[in-house]
Amino acid sequence: MAFFEYSVFVMSGDIEDLPERIRELELKRNQLRTLIDNIPDPVYIKDKQCRFINANDRLLRIAQLENLEQLVGKTDRELFPHELADSYHRDDQAVLQHGATISKDEPGIDHRGEPIVVHTYKAPVRDRETGEIVGLVGIGRDVTEITQARDQLQRSAEDLQQQKEELSATLDQLKQAQAHLVQSEKMASLGTLTAGVAHEINNPINFVYAGVNSVLRDFADVKQVVTEVRNLSSRADPAEAISRLDQLCQDCGFDDAFEALEETLNDIKFGATRITEIVAGLSRFSRLGNEAWQITDIHEDIDSVLVLLKNKYKTGITVVKEFERALPQVECFPGKLNQAFMNILSNAADAIQANGGEGVVTIATSQSERFARISIRDDGVGMDEATCHRIFDPFFTTKAVGQGVGLGLSITYSIIQDHSGNLAVESQPGKGSEFLVELPFKHPTPKPKQT
Amino acid sequence: MSSATQTKKYTILYVDDEQSNLRVFKNAFRRDFNILLSPSAKEAMELLKENAVDLLITDQMMPEMTGVELLRHIKELYPNVPPSRVMLSGYALPDDIELAYSEYHLHRFVSKPWDEDKFKQVILEAIKAAER
Ligand SMILES: Nc1ncnc2c1ncn2[C@@H]1O[C@H](COP(=O)(O)OP(=O)(O)OP(=O)(O)O)[C@@H](O)[C@H]1O
Ligand SMILES: [Mg+2]
Numbered sequence: 001m002a003f004f005e006y007s008v009f010v011m012s013g014d015i016e017d018l019p020e021r022i023r024e025l026e027l028k029r030n031q032l033r034t035l036i037d038n039i040p041d042p043v044y045i046k047d048k049q050c051r052f053i054n055a056n057d058r059l060l061r062i063a064q065l066e067n068l069e070q071l072v073g074k075t076d077r078e079l080f081p082h083e084l085a086d087s088y089h090r091d092d093q094a095v096l097q098h099g100a101t102i103s104k105d106e107p108g109i110d111h112r113g114e115p116i117v118v119h120t121y122k123a124p125v126r127d128r129e130t131g132e133i134v135g136l137v138g139i140g141r142d143v144t145e146i147t148q149a150r151d152q153l154q155r156s157a158e159d160l161q162q163q164k165e166e167l168s169a170t171l172d173q174l175k176q177a178q179a180h181l182v183q184s185e186k187m188a189s190l191g192t193l194t195a196g197v198a199h200e201i202n203n204p205i206n207f208v209y210a211g212v213n214s215v216l217r218d219f220a221d222v223k224q225v226v227t228e229v230r231n232l233s234s235r236a237d238p239a240e241a242i243s244r245l246d247q248l249c250q251d252c253g254f255d256d257a258f259e260a261l262e263e264t265l266n267d268i269k270f271g272a273t274r275i276t277e278i279v280a281g282l283s284r285f286s287r288l289g290n291e292a293w294q295i296t297d298i299h300e301d302i303d304s305v306l307v308l309l310k311n312k313y314k315t316g317i318t319v320v321k322e323f324e325r326a327l328p329q330v331e332c333f334p335g336k337l338n339q340a341f342m343n344i345l346s347n348a349a350d351a352i353q354a355n356g357g358e359g360v361v362t363i364a365t366s367q368s369e370r371f372a373r374i375s376i377r378d379d380g381v382g383m384d385e386a387t388c389h390r391i392f393d394p395f396f397t398t399k400a401v402g403q404g405v406g407l408g409l410s411i412t413y414s415i416i417q418d419h420s421g422n423l424a425v426e427s428q429p430g431k432g433s434e435f436l437v438e439l440p441f442k443h444p445t446p447k448p449k450q451t
Numbered sequence: 452m453s454s455a456t457q458t459k460k461y462t463i464l465y466v467d468d469e470q471s472n473l474r475v476f477k478n479a480f481r482r483d484f485n486i487l488l489s490p491s492a493k494e495a496m497e498l499l500k501e502n503a504v505d506l507l508i509t510d511q512m513m514p515e516m517t518g519v520e521l522l523r524h525i526k527e528l529y530p531n532v533p534p535s536r537v538m539l540s541g542y543a544l545p546d547d548i549e550l551a552y553s554e555y556h557l558h559r560f561v562s563k564p565w566d567e568d569k570f571k572q573v574i575l576e577a578i579k580a581a582e583r
Contacts, residue, residue, distance in 0.1 A: 199512055199540075206564035207471040213567045214478040253482070260478040267471040314512045 041141045045125070048135055050075050050092045061111040084108065091122060095136045099124045105143060116144040181394070181407060199311035201278050207271030211264045218264065221257035225249055278307060293443055296334045298372055299323050302363060305341045312349045316357040322364035330372050331443045332419055340415040343408035344376050344435045350399065351380025351433060359432075371421070371438040379432040388427055420444050460485045461578055462503060466495040466521065467510040467539070472563075476508075479567050484574070492516035496524060506578050511540035511547065519547045522555035535581035537573060539563060 036043050042059035046052055052071045055063075063079045065071050076085040076092075084107060094100040101123045108118035122138040228245050235241035249255070299321075306319065313319060345361070352359035362377040383391070390396045392413045397406030416423045419439050427433035462485040465476050473488040480486060487502060489495040492513060498504075507525070511518040518538050525536075538551060539561050551557035558577040561570060 202563040203469050203472060207469075207475050209564040210475045210479055210567060211471075214475060217482075218478065256481065260481075263474050264478050267475055270471055311512055314514055315517045316515070 039139075041139050043139045044137070046092065046136050046138070048096055048133070050089060050096070053135065062109065064111070064113075080109065088120075091120070092136060095122050095124050096133055099133055105147065108140060108142075110142065116142050117147045119143045197278065197282060197308060199314075200307060201275060204271035204274035204278070207267045208275070211268040211271065214264045215261060215268070218257040218261045221252040221254060222261065224252050225254045280304075282308070292333075293331050294334055295329045295331050296337075298327060298330050298337075298365060298374060298439075301334055301338050302341055302374070305338050305345060309342065309345055309349065312346060313361075316359065317349055317352055318360045320360055320362045322362060324365045324367060327365050327367055327372055328441055330439050330441055332439060333415075336415045336418065337439075340412040340437070341374075341376075343412045344437075347408060348376060348378035348380065348433070348435075350404070351378050351382070353380070355380045368438075370440050370442075372441060374437040374439070375434055376437075377432065377434040382429045382431050382433055383425075383427040384429045388425055391425065461505040462487065463506045463508060463574065464489065464495060464498055464502070464504045465508045466490075466492060466513075466518070468513040469510070472510070480571070480574075483571065492518075492521040492524070495521060496528070499525065499529065505581070506535045506537065506574060508537045508539055508574075511538055517547070519551045519555065522551055522557060526555050535577045537561060537577050539565065 036056040037058075039056055040058065042056065042062055044052055044055035044059050051073050052075070053073075055068065055071055060066070060068065060071060063071060063074075065079075071079075076088045079085070080088070087106060091102045091104075095102060101121075103119070103121050105117055105119050108116050108120075110116045118140040120138060120140045122136055124133045125135040125137055126132060127134050225245070225248055228248055232238070232241055232245070302321075306313065345363075348361045352361070359379045362375070364375045364377070366373045366375075387398065391409050393406075394410040395406040396410075397404040399406075413423055416437060416439070420443065421440060422436075422438040424436045424438075425433065426436075460483070463480070464487040465473060466489045467473050467476070468490055470490065473490065477486045477488060487498055487504065489498055492509070492515065495507075495509070499507075509518040509521050516524075518540065522536055522538070536551075536555065536557050537559050538548070538557055540563060548557070548560050551560075558580060559573050561573060
């Protein structure tokens, strides 16, 4: 107990004052004792052999001892479970041998013997003169609650992080799915388009392609006769020459060829004009994507959609147009709007197809003060009320696999919404359906966002 | 030229709702065949009542009645004549063509636009196949 002696102070005082000094020291000692006993954490001092030489009340309680005398001289091994004691001992050695300071969380027990987490602080005690390590001081703080709270916090943070990651993954998936949807709808209308355009364009190409060949042949026939006519003046016998010319005309079918030439040239011209129109309609239709607001003639738009749907509309379906002549132009995204009309018209054709294949689609336009109204009516299969309620749901379809994806009307609905318009349906099973589109002539500000 | 007129000319009935297609067809093949034209399936059936036809060529996509439907009607009305059919189209659903081949004596399917020489080849083949 060398380092706990007061001899230095004692020797420095006068010898007469000794009892007084001792009392004073006694008082200070008591104060110190009270102080360390009242520290809520166990505090202790060990010698070089790791034996306790002093400690506060708190440590005594944890060691389940009544007084200091019972503690002094004991080691951790005699007081605590072995695993704990061994670990404490290793740290003690590190302090005593190498002068290390220890500051760490480690397992411990409380005064009831319950396991807790202790933050231990240990430091060497050195001889004042020699600097040699003579023991160690230690303090252990119960940090169980703090640790639990910290762990809890850590876990919450991890949970949060994970949730955040999951959320952003879900969001990514959603975005992908959406892109997919838009793409597949585009592909679906592309399919319809390809079929329609293939049919529409191959007819006029046929006039031109086959026509040009005919023209060449007819021209060759006509040329023979023309050549003969040119040489007519140089012939010796005009009468004979003329009768030979007549014979040639008959042999090569001059009249037929001549007539055919004119006919075919007209057909070629007609074909070329038609192709130009179709291509114009196609580029009008395909301005999907980032188009700007434009003023367009709704009737022209509907006509260009009908051209593209020709192959769907050709057999059995009669289209009746009841167009309001004076309908003002409408401010819209023409490409998108065409897609909307295409979906509705395409469904109408399907409904008639499902009803036996013969029917009438009536497209009527009219106007109110602010709106252009477009009604598309078919006398196809119609829908019951339950179906009517679900037709705008994405993926709702009553069509066979491969015939319908169920996206047409949900996309149509959002297109009409982008235009701040209205879309209403009326239908009766067996009778037919009517889709009513209302579009404001002027788009309201602020502009709906483009996608 | 003269030799063509001496041999027997086959008679072809061509059905298409496009007048221009009809005219172009006639002008291409009038030298080689007798050609009957009809703008609809209905009128084609009338023509078949009164004319001996060696080959029927029909468009697929037509209002009122498609080419495949016409073939079906003809098969019901005249199980044996005309023996030979060729279908022509700008675009047709594969299923329809399949049906026409298996059920209605379709000999060949030709896509528009046709090439004169190849088409003539198909026409002669179809007629020969039916004569056998
Ligand atoms: N004019 C109509 N008459 C009867 N039923 C209709 C009509 N229009 C839509 N429907 C019903 O609404 C359903 C959904 O239509 P929607 O256009 O959204 O998808 P779809 O036509 O089935 O597939 P796609 O994605 O190819 O358009 C259809 O399957 C059909 O049952
Ligand atoms: Mg649809």
